[in-house]
Amino acid sequence: MLMTVEIRRGTARFTERDVGRATRHAFSFGADYDPARISFGPMICHDEHLLGAGRGFDAHRHAGLDIVTWVxxxxxxxxxxxxxxxxxxxxxxxxxxxHLHAGAGVEHSEIAAAPQTRFVQVWLRSDDDSEPSYDVHAVSPGPLTEALTVGGSTLWVSRLAAGESVTLPEAGPLHVYVASGALLRNSLAEPLAAGDALLVADGTGPLSVTAAIDTELLSWRLSAADQTT
Structure with a gap:
């Protein structure tokens, strides 16, 4: 089966700004509605945030979500x-x-504790209305480290040196985000820079990528129960 691959450039994300904060949204959010950018499998939010010291998000409520945060x-x-x-x-x-499992409902806040903080946050739809919980997992450095499994979706973190290659998890949907660094051109995609994402909607063949410079990737193999929107 042939892969269906799409590149989503970080520069094309909707950017929301406030004092001491900039947020780049990959999917429709708030006043920015794009029917072609509602979700990818169970992923309904993939945001990159840049915060100044003491800035962030005061207490607010979530339900029906699994919220995963990577600094x-x-x-x-x-x-x-x-x-x-x-x-x-x-x-x-x-x-x-x-990992915040919001379940039936929970309040939380997120405030930067450094002069400048950059983090990536993903929201996954969840039908699990069990008691809310919060967990933290340490991730060992490596070319492909399984960091977390939430429902039927798994997150891998890749830390690659310049010139190093990695074969990503097989099958789709697969969402690969360049958190830092850059990837070289390969047979399926143009070069990718920090903030860019590679979305593989289907296909079972392995995908190999190579770092142009020291690079960090966040790769989600998403549950196939939800269709791409």
Whole structure:
């Protein structure tokens, strides 16, 4: 089966700005509605945030989502309305992935704890209305490290040196995001820069990519239960 591949450039994302904050949205969000950019499988939000010290998002409520956060640089303090070991407060730093299962509903806040913090956040639709929870997972450096599985979707983190190649997980839907660095041209795609994404809608063949410079990739193999929109 042939792969269906699309490149989504970071420069084409809808950018929302406020004092001390810039957010680039990959999918329709708020006042920006694009019927061709509603979701990709269960992924309904893939945002890149840049925050100044003490800036961020005050307490707000979510339900019916799994929210996954990866800090590229700086530090981000998460606080929530949960009690005990399932929640509270934690400052995420590079090398950690935070997972908030919103379940039936939870409040949380996210505030930068460094002079400048850049992080990527993904929202996945969830029908699991169990008790909300928050977990943090440390991710070991490597060319393809499984960081987290949420429902039927799995996140891999790749840290590649210049010239190093990696074969990404097979089958689709597959969402590959260049968090930092750049990828060389390959048989399926033009070169990719930081902020760009490669979306593979279907196909079962392996996809190999090569770093042009030191590069960090966030690759989601998404549940096929939800169709691409």
């Amino acid at each position: 590229v640089s700086g530090a981000l303090t998460h606080a929530d309305s949960l009690d005990g070991s399932s929640g509270g407060s934690h400052t995420l730093v590079p090398g950690e992935v935070g």
